[in-house]
Amino acid sequence: xxxxxTEARGSSEAWPLADRIGLRLAWAAGILLCAVVAxxxxxxxxxxxxxxxxxxxxxxxxxxxxxSHGGGFLDPLAGTVLVTMIGTVIxxxxxxxxxxxxxxxxxxxxxxxAVESAIEVIAGTPSIVLALFGLFFFSQGIFxxxxxxxxxGGVFGRSFLIAGAMLSLIALPxxxxxxxxxxxxxxxxxxxxxxxxxxxxxxxxxxxxxPASRPGIATGTALGMGRIAGDTAIIVIxxxxxxxxxxxxxxxxxxxxxxxxxxLTSYTYANSPAGEGGxxxxxxxxxxxxxxxxxxxxxxxxxxxxxxKAPAWTR
Amino acid sequence: MEGTRMDSLTxxxxxxxxxxxxxxxxxxxxxxxRVAPPPPGDGSHATxxxxxxxxxxxxxxxxxxxxxxxxxGLEGVTIAYAGKPAVRExxxxxxxxxxxxxxxxxxxxxxxxxxxxxxxxxxTPGAARTGRILLDGRDVDALEVTALRRRVSMVFQQPNPFPxxxxxxVAYALREQGGNRPGREALRxxxxxxxxxxxxxxxxxxxxxxxxxSLSGGQQQRLCIARALAARPEVLLxxxxxxxxxxxSTATIEELILKLRDEVAxxxxxxxxxxxxxxxxxxxxxxxxxxxxxxAADRVFGAPREQRTREYxxxxxx
Numbered sequence: 001x002x003x004x005x006t007e008a009r010g011s012s013e014a015w016p017l018a019d020r021i022g023l024r025l026a027w028a029a030g031i032l033l034c035a036v037v038a039x040x041x042x043x044x045x046x047x048x049x050x051x052x053x054x055x056x057x058x059x060x061x062x063x064x065x066x067x068s069h070g071g072g073f074l075d076p077l078a079g080t081v082l083v084t085m086i087g088t089v090i091x092x093x094x095x096x097x098x099x100x101x102x103x104x105x106x107x108x109x110x111x112x113x114a115v116e117s118a119i120e121v122i123a124g125t126p127s128i129v130l131a132l133f134g135l136f137f138f139s140q141g142i143f144x145x146x147x148x149x150x151x152x153g154g155v156f157g158r159s160f161l162i163a164g165a166m167l168s169l170i171a172l173p174x175x176x177x178x179x180x181x182x183x184x185x186x187x188x189x190x191x192x193x194x195x196x197x198x199x200x201x202x203x204x205x206x207x208x209x210x211p212a213s214r215p216g217i218a219t220g221t222a223l224g225m226g227r228i229a230g231d232t233a234i235i236v237i238x239x240x241x242x243x244x245x246x247x248x249x250x251x252x253x254x255x256x257x258x259x260x261x262x263x264l265t266s267y268t269y270a271n272s273p274a275g276e277g278g279x280x281x282x283x284x285x286x287x288x289x290x291x292x293x294x295x296x297x298x299x300x301x302x303x304x305x306x307x308x309k310a311p312a313w314t315r
Numbered sequence: 316m317e318g319t320r321m322d323s324l325t326x327x328x329x330x331x332x333x334x335x336x337x338x339x340x341x342x343x344x345x346x347x348x349r350v351a352p353p354p355p356g357d358g359s360h361a362t363x364x365x366x367x368x369x370x371x372x373x374x375x376x377x378x379x380x381x382x383x384x385x386x387x388g389l390e391g392v393t394i395a396y397a398g399k400p401a402v403r404e405x406x407x408x409x410x411x412x413x414x415x416x417x418x419x420x421x422x423x424x425x426x427x428x429x430x431x432x433x434x435x436x437x438x439t440p441g442a443a444r445t446g447r448i449l450l451d452g453r454d455v456d457a458l459e460v461t462a463l464r465r466r467v468s469m470v471f472q473q474p475n476p477f478p479x480x481x482x483x484x485v486a487y488a489l490r491e492q493g494g495n496r497p498g499r500e501a502l503r504x505x506x507x508x509x510x511x512x513x514x515x516x517x518x519x520x521x522x523x524x525x526x527x528x529s530l531s532g533g534q535q536q537r538l539c540i541a542r543a544l545a546a547r548p549e550v551l552l553x554x555x556x557x558x559x560x561x562x563x564s565t566a567t568i569e570e571l572i573l574k575l576r577d578e579v580a581x582x583x584x585x586x587x588x589x590x591x592x593x594x595x596x597x598x599x600x601x602x603x604x605x606x607x608x609x610x611a612a613d614r615v616f617g618a619p620r621e622q623r624t625r626e627y628x629x630x631x632x633x
Contacts, residue, residue, distance in 0.1 A: 030559070190475045192435055196552075197488040197542065198465035212478045311478035311528050313557060 041291070048288020048307035051281040057289075059240040063268070067277040073286050076267035077242045079160075080229055080293065082256075083239070084155025084262055085173055088230040092221050094168070095175030103183040127166075131237035134166040138238075147258055161258045163238040170231055172226025178220025184215035187315045204290035215308035219301050226297040229290070234267040239263065242277075264290040276292055324493060360456045374378070380579060383410040386580040387432060388493070392446035394427045396437060401427045404446070405606040406601055409550060414581045416595035416612070424604040429552050432582065433467040434460055451549070468543035469552040473559050474535035476527035476542075481519050484527045484538055485509050488546040505545060512578070513541035514571050533564025540571065544579070551575065553583040555588065569594050588628060592616055598625045625633055 012020055059072030082158035098115060122130075138146055139151030139157030148156035186209055194204040210217075240262050245253035262270075268286045321622070350557055355377055387409035389402040394402040402424040409432070417425040427436060436442045448455045453462050465488065470629040476484050482499075485506040490496060506523070514518060515537045527538055536556055543551060553572070557565040572581060572594050585591050591598055600623075608624040619625040 141535060187473070187475070189471045189473055190477070191470055192438065193469070193475045193539070193542075194477070194487075195438065196433060196435060196464055196469035196471075197545065198461040198463075198468075200487075208477050313475055314473040 001220065006107045014256055032156035041286060044284070044288050044291050047284040048291070049098040052288060053285075055191050056282065056285055057261055061262070063243060064269075065242070065276045067242070067271055067279040067282060073282065073289075074293075075242065076262045076264045076286060077289065079235075079239070079244070079261045080263040080290070082160055082261070083164050083167055083235070084225050084228045087167035088190040088221060088225055090168035091224055094219070095172045095220070095224075096179050096210075096217055099176045099179035099183060100209070104201065104205055104209070117177050118174050122169050126233070127170060127218060127231050129232040130166050130169055134234065134238055136164075138162045145258075148260075149256075154262075158238050158240065158260050160239065160259065160261060164235050166238060167231060170227050170234075171221075174227065175217065175220040175289045178223070179213055182216025182310065185211055185216075185310060186212050187313050190313055192297060209226070212311050215304060215310045217307065218304045219265075220303045222304065223296050224292050226301075228265075229297070230265065230294055232269060235263050235266040235268060237270035239264045239266065242273070262299050264293075358451065368526050383412045385409070386411050386451065388447075388449040389428075389432075390446065390447040390449070392428065392448060392502070394424070394431055394442065394444045396427075396439065396443075397441040399441075400429070401604055402601075403604045405601075405608055405611045407606060409467075409582055410597070411549070411580045411581050412597035414576050414583060414594050415597045415599065416591035417582065417599045417601060418586075418591045418627070419607075421586070421599040425599075426554055428601070429469075429554055429582060429584045431552065432552055433464045435464075435469065459525050465546045465568045466548075467550040467552065468537070469554065470539045470543050470550040470556050472555040474532055474539055476530070476535050476623050478528060480524045480557060481510075481527050481530070481538060482506055482523040485545050487542060504609065506611035509541040509545040510538075512544050512575065513537045514574075515541055522538075531564075533560050533567060536560060536568060537571065540575075544575075546602065548579060549594045550580045553581065558586060558619060565590070572628065590606055597613055600627060602627070 012023060012299045015023075023141035028033075044113045047105075056072035057077060058074055059070070060074050061067055061076070062069065062071035098119065102112050102115055115173045135157050137143075139155045141153065141155060142154075143157070143162075144155045146161045150156070160292065190203055194208050195201075199207070240260040242262050244256060244257035244259060244261040268290065269275050269279075271283035271286070273280055275283075277283070316625060342616075361446060385408045387408075390408075391401060392402060392404050392405045394574075405424075405428055405590070407415075417429060419425050429446055430436045430439075432448060432455075436444055437460075441573065450458065450466065454465075468488075477487060482502075486502045487498075488504055489502055507516060507520075510519065515534060519530070527535065530538060534561075538553075540556075557568055558566065569590065573584065575581060576596070583591075592612065597610065598612045598615040599609045600607045600615060600619075600621075602623050608621045610620075615624060616628055619628060
């Protein structure tokens with residue numbers, strides 16, 4: 001004879017009316033959310049797949065604001081990858097270092113609290129505000145090496161390096177928060193076990209705490225990359241809409257980094273009916289590619305969470 | 316073993332050789348086990364066999380103190396947290412070749428005292444310590460702290476292997492000593508030796524590269540002991556090392572402690588009086604931060620001088 005699985009049996013018939021209504025509303029909220037997400041994803045999928053052609057991925061945008069006569073989004077695709085890399089390379093060491101300092105040293109306590117508050121403020125600041133400040137800040141003369149400079153010594157203040165630096169601020173709170181959580185999850189006796197073997201605080205951080213926090217750091221990094229790839233305000237203000245335009249000093253990589261360009265977000269904006277590109281089909285295709293990239297990053301986060309288990313100690 | 320508790324007994328008069336407290340029966344491999352003699356004058360406690368001398372696998376204190384050398388000395392040690400004293404004016408020796416057990420109720424300061432021996436108390440914010448602690452005649456405050464902790468190592472209540480392989484856990488204390496980093500091959504015999512001393516080698520020898528956190532709880536704790544032994548410390552501090560383990564793992568670790576006491580001075584903090592009775596050579600009973608009584612385990616359990624000790628070892632409180 002087979003054993004029947006135990007199931008919760010019963011009904012809400014005996015519940016008060018208010019509870020029954022509440023249950024239905026909660027159920028409806030869940031369904032509504034699913035419907036909204038399905039609508040967005042399906043519509044982008046259908047429109048994007050309908051408009052996407054392989055040539056779009058390999059052709060550069062036209063050198064005019066109007067994109068309706070040809071051109072693809074090779075530059076924006078490369079730009080998304082490039083700013084994500086720059087932002088991540090800046091945000092991860094900064095975020096991890098700040099989190100290590102706050103959790104493992106944190107003296108004086110007032111300074112540690114100030115650091116945490118500062119990061120919360122960054123997390124809450126709209127990216128358009130960061131962008132505007134970045135444009136002002138990096139137009140100062142001493143930052144001339146980061147972007148175009150005009151003949152008269154004026155600094156342009158827009159480039160991949162500058163956009164990447166400001167975008168790193170968007171990823172920083174996610175990296176910081178995930179690292180701090182992971183460090184706090186390591187019980188005190190594990191640190192003490194390392195000290196009790198004659199290890200210094202620095203050796204303990206390097207050999208025990210950072211390896212134990214790796215799943216958390218990786219998750220925060222992937223989330224931060226998703227945020228950078230999806231940001232538009234900083235890109236529009238600090239980078240551009242269409243083609244890469246290297247700062248012509250003749251040094252291949254550095255020219256690109258100091259020059260302007262675009263990402264899939266700004267390209268989508270430029271070609272949407274709200275922009276001047278006049279090629280809505282390409283906006284949908286670019287939006288589809290962007291969505292695939294960001295969803296892939298979210299899958300990566302899930303995968304990291306399942307694959308790299310944080311060590312399980314008893315408190 | 317509720318039936319053998321001595322709660323209802325009046326304590327014996329001081330000086331007379333009272334029987335030891337009842338002992339939880341443990342089984343180590345195929346060795347015979349012995350249950351402690353029943354308390355006299357109470358025929359209802361019929362679960363235990365007749366009294367026996369302190370020998371055999373259960374009670375194994377050292378018969379003589381001949382080969383014991385004083386390793387550490389505590390002189391008037393007082394420890395306070397945020398101005399509140401947790402340990403008051405404790406003085407006692409820690410000797411090579413014996414097990415010193417610190418017993419007492421929760422919050423009596425025994426763990427604080429243990430942690431002060433390798434200066435781990437310094438890591439607690441607001442902690443302060445006075446009095447002298449000597450290691451081989453030198454004040455521990457004058458030693459470089461990482462050097463001190465290599466010589467006075469510690470194992471904790473919860474098994475806490477590091478998230479790396481079994482090999483790397485044991486090699487952890489051996490690496491990064493000074494500028495020249497010893498290679499894996501150079502470390503291999505030292506790691507094997509430490510695992511052998513902790514009785515874990517046979518169980519893990521086939522795969523030293525496995526993650527340490529995949530071992531069982533008892534194995535993890537023995538790995539922590541191996542890790543603490545790797546740098547050849549002179550003193551091994553054990554902070555309730557069995558309290559998170561099942562009885563069988565506890566018995567294995569007690570066996571191990573008895574083997575190790577020849578090579579290294581052992582100080583163990585334990586809540587478990589039966590455990591202290593089984594493995595300790597000397598016992599320090601602490602209560603409310605004071606060292607109430609210190610002496611040979613036989614005497615402290617058999618003929619405590621202080622009323623509080625007598626009540627505690629007979630299970631009247633704690």
